[in-house]
Amino acid sequence: MTSPDGTDFPMTSPPPQTLRDLAESERIRLLVDGVTDYAIYMLDPDGYVSSWNLGAQRFKGYLPQQIIGQHFSVFYTDEDRASGLPARALTIARETGRFESEGWRVRRDGTRFWTSVVIDAIRNDQGVLIGYGKITRDITDRKTAQDALRQSEDQFRRLVQGVTDYAIYMLSPEGVVTNWNQGAERIKGYSSTEAIGMHFSRFYAEADRDDGVPGRSLALAAREGRYEQEGWRVRKDGTRFWAHVVVDAIRENGELVGFAKVTRDVTERKLAAEALERANTALFQAQKMEAIGQLTGGIAHDFNNLLSVVSNSLEVLATRLHEHADMRILDAMRRAVDRGATLTQQLLSFARQQPLKVDTHDLNTVIRGFESVLQRAGNSSVRFDLDLAPQLRPVLVDAARFEAALLNLVVNSRDAMPEGGELIVSTTDVDLADHAVGRLPAGPYVQVSVRDTGAGMPPDVAARAFEPFFTTKAVGKGTGLGLSQVYGFFAQSGGDIVLDTRPGQGTTVTAYLPAIAGDTPADTDGNGDSNVETVLLVDDEPDVMDAAAELLRSIGYAVITASNGPDALELLRRRNDIDILFTDVVMPQGMSGIELARLTLDIAPGVKVVLASGYPLPALKNDFDDLDQFAFINKPYRLADLARKLRA
Incomplete structure (x- = not known):
């Protein structure tokens, strides 16, 4: 090697240690440059980038020549730079040796990513700060997952806490409350601070706690995984509510860690179901009684026809026989017809087809006037008493039939106390809600009760007590029509009757009649015409028609007959001498008598019309309008009744 002045120096090699250090540094550089999952780079003491690896290039989007020499704050968001975060990070690293955090950073293209950042202060052997080593990792996916999980947990927590129709809470394996939502607070009345730490058996009725129901519910949930039940629960204030309860066992790695419990207040649903069941029962009973009533009314109608034949024949025979023995026989036959007619009226009363003569009455006055009869109906071993309200609303009622119905109830009570007891007739005003009693509409009513201390009835007997011909009395001791007649009377009067009885605890029969405000006039029948001479008699029963024709002739009328409506109309068209229909x-077949009567007014307006039926006029008015223009007579009719109606 030659120096600048031309002097030659000998060539020397670096020491071995220096070569090894250089080789190690090269390996470290290659290692750092090759890492792509982490941004690893150096900052000078002032924070300017002095090195850049492939991971930094991948995360942040800068090539080395684009970023080396730039201040590292370029990676921070505007808000972080404004808050001085980059400078604080270097200060902390310089003073403590290390800064670590997570936060948003910005790529070259402006997009953000969530990073985990570590900045280490680098010092030389003399402790002088020569720069910072910075390692950054993109953990956006983890952050997103964590945020999503946290958001889901927050949403679920808000959902559970926000639910107010359900009590949703957790129990420990021992049954202690560990959390509490707003629904639980609303339904059970305990705040979260009161409920958490409390054993859940507190919510059960005392009888259920004594019976071990809470423990069994958890045991079943632990064994089966789920327990579901409905029952009474108790609020903080001691009131009870009907709850639908679900308990689910919660396990982690097969080990029971607690229970999730969901409770809903379904008291309204339970009460509604019970009310519906009562209404269905009442409807079924009403439909059954209505069907029996229709059948009974039909039987009574047919029986009336038979009685009409016998009664009319007797009247005819009476005008022809004069011997004393014959008259005794006729009198006996008349009495039999009267008994049959009474039985028919009882049947029609149950069927609510008995004509009522209604008027405005104070039932207290009616009962006091009838008190002596009621007392005589009892016996010396039965103590009879009246408990009448001081003031009573007026009702529209047939007083005579009310007395008969009341007497029937008193006699039944007397018979239920053969060894003596107490019998009380009471009255009071009541205001009923809609369908509170049977199918009665809401409104003011007068309540009449007959209470005894007799033997009472078992449920199966009570269920049939109002059915006609049903009786528990010995043969010959009763017809089984007493209570059915009472039932029919009150039902026809717009009321209802309720039976409250238990074996060994006596019986109370309570009747309800609608109260009125003001007087109501009694019903009146339409009037027939007089001065008739020729009668067109129409009846589809030959025996009834023959007997009636003979009866009419016996009192001086000329009679022509027809067995159906069309034949009668043909006679009305052909003849002009008919005075009365x-x-x-x-x-049953063809035209009814009412249709015939209406057509008669068109064909022969001068002809007077009399209708005859075993069904009473009020019952017929329910099915037909404008019947007041016709005279009406009930079957079976006597000679005197017929003559009076025709000559009125």
Whole structure:
């Protein structure tokens, strides 16, 4: 080697240690430059970039010649630079030897990524700061995942806490409450500070706690994985509610770590279901009684026809027989017809087809006036008492039939106390909600109760007590029509009747009648015409028609007959000597008597019309309008009734 002045120096090689150091430095440089998952670069003491590896180039987007010599704050966001974060990072590294953090950094193209940053202060052997080593890693994916998880957890927590219709909370394996949502606070009444740490059995009724229900629910959930049940639970204030409960076991790596419990207050649903069941039961009972009533009314109608034949025939025979023995026989037959007619009226009363003579009454006055009869209906071993309200609303009722119904109830109570007891008839005003009693609409009512201390009835007997012909009395001791007649009367009067009875605890029969404000006039029947001479008699029952024709002739009328409506109309068109049309209402085939009557007014307006039926006029008015223009007579009718109606 030659010096500048031409002097030659001998050639020398670097020491071996220096060569080894150079080789090691080259390997480190190659290692650092080859790392692509980390940005590894150097900063001078003032923070300017002095080296740059492939990882930094990949993360940050700068080539070495683009970034070396630039201040490292270029990687920070505007807000971080404005807050002085780059300078604070170097200060901390310089003073403590190391700075570590996570945060947003900016690539050359302006996009951001989340980084994990470590800055180490580098000093020489004398402790002089010669720069900083900076390692940055792109952990955006991890950050995104963590944020998503945190957001999901936050959303779930807000969801659970925000639910107010469900009590959602956790239990330890021992059943201690470990968290508590707003729904639990609303439903159970405990705040979270009160509930957390409390054993969940506190929410159960005392009887359930004594029976071990809470422990069994957790045991079943632990064994089966899930437990579901409905039952009564208790709020903080001691009130009870009907709850639907689900308990799920929570396990981690197969080990039970607690329970998730969801409770919902379903009291309204339970009450609604019970109300619906009661309504369905009442509807079924009403439909059954209505069906029996229709059948009973039909039987009574047919029976009336049979009685009409016998009664009319008796009246005819009575005008022709004069011997005393014959008259005794006729009298006995009349009494049999009367008993049959009474039975028919009882059947029609149950079927709510018995004509009522209604008027405005104070039931207290009616009962007091009837008290002596009611007392005589009892016996010396039965103590009879009245408990009447001081003031009672007026009702629209047939007083005579009310007395009969009340007497029937008193007699039934007396028979239920053969060894004596107490019988109380009471009255009071009540205001009922809609369907609170049977199918009665809401409004003011008068309540009449007959209470006894007798034997009571088992449920199966009570369920059939109002059915006609059903009786528990011995043969010959009752027809089974008493309570059915009472039921029919109150139902026809717009009310209802309720039976409360238990074996060994007596029976209370409570009837309800709608109260009124003001007087209501009694019903009146339409009037027929008089001075009739020729009668067109129409009936589809030959026996009834023959007996009625003979009865009409016996009181001086000329009679022509027809067995159906069309034949009767043909006679009305062909003849002008018909003064009155006397027709049965119900004719199973073809034209009804009411249709015939209306057509008669068009064909022969001068002809008067009398309708006859075993069904009472109020019942017929439910199905037909404008019947007041016709005279009406109930079957079976007597000679005197018929004559009065025709000559009125």
